[in-house]
Amino acid sequence: MSRIAVLIGDMFEDVEYVKPAEAFRKAGHELVHIGVEEGKTVKGKKQKAQVKTDISAGKASVEDFDAAFIPGGYSPDQIRVDPAMVKLAADFVDSGKPVLAICHAPQLLITAKAVKGRRITGWKSITQDIVNAGAEFVDAPVVVDGNLVSSRNPDDIPAFVEESLKKL
C-alpha cells in the first residue's frame, strides 16, 4: 500500500481527480491532499467535485509519502505560484518516487525545473511549454519515463490509471 500525496488546488479537472482517486483507493492506497493552504476546500472547475486539503505544501515532506499525483485542469496553474508546492514537486521528481501527472500537471513540473531531458505528455495547449522546458513531448495516451507517468486528457484516464497502479 502506498501513501500518495495529491498536489491540488482550485479549478482541478473534476474527472481527472475523481476517477484516478477512486481507482487508487480501490487498490488499497491512501490519499493525502496537499494544498497551498491547509484545511481549505478546493473545487473542480466543473463544480462536480471538491476536496479539503489535509496539509499545506510547506508542511509536507517527500519522506512521508510513496508517490505524488497531480490532477489537471487549472489546478496546476493555481498551485505553481507557491514556492513550497514547487519545491515539493521538484523533490518528488528527484526522489525517484512515482510522480503521476495528467493534463496540465506538467505546468507544475516545468516551474519546478524537473522535466529537462525527460519524455512526457500533457494537455495539447502546453505542448510548446513542455518542449521549451527541455523535455521530449510524446503524443500518446500515457507515457512512462522512469518515475514519471503522464497522460494528456480525460480520455486517457484508463491508461493513466493502469500505468500508475503498476508504479504504486
Added chain:
Amino acid sequence: MSRIAVLIGDMFEDVEYVKPAEAFRKAGHELVHIGVEEGKTVKGKKQKAQVKTDISAGKASVEDFDAAFIPGGYSPDQIRVDPAMVKLAADFVDSGKPVLAICHAPQLLITAKAVKGRRITGWKSITQDIVNAGAEFVDAPVVVDGNLVSSRNPDDIPAFVEESLKKL
C-alpha cells in the same frame, strides 16, 4: 483611430477585458473580437462579462487590423490550441503592429514562438514558461519592448492602458 483585433476565448479574466476595452473605445478605437469560432459567445471566468466573437481566427488577417489585444485569465490557454489563432498571433508580432498582452496572454505568444529575445512580463504562474521560451521576464506593472506591451495582473490595468494607448 485604430482597429483592434481582440484575441479571445472562454474563461477570460473579466476585468482584464472590460477595463482596457472601455478605455480603448473611449479613445475612439474600434474592437473586433476574434475567436476560435465565429459568432460564439465566450464568457469571463467570473461570469461578469461575455463577448460574441465577430470572426474566427481562420478568417482574420493582420492586414485588416492596426493592433492586437489579448486579455488574460484562462482564455489564452483555451485559444492557443487553435493553429489559426496561433498563426494570427505570430503574424501580429512579426508585423510590428502593437500587441497588447496582459496576465496569461504570453501563453499564446509562447505557442506562437514569438517572444524569443523579447522583454515581457505576465502573470506570475507563467514566469518559467516565459523564460524557457527565450524571453527576458521583467517583474514590472507594464513592460514595453518595441511593439509588445505586457502587464502582469488586474492591478496593472491602469499602466497597461496608458502604455497601450500610446501605441494605438
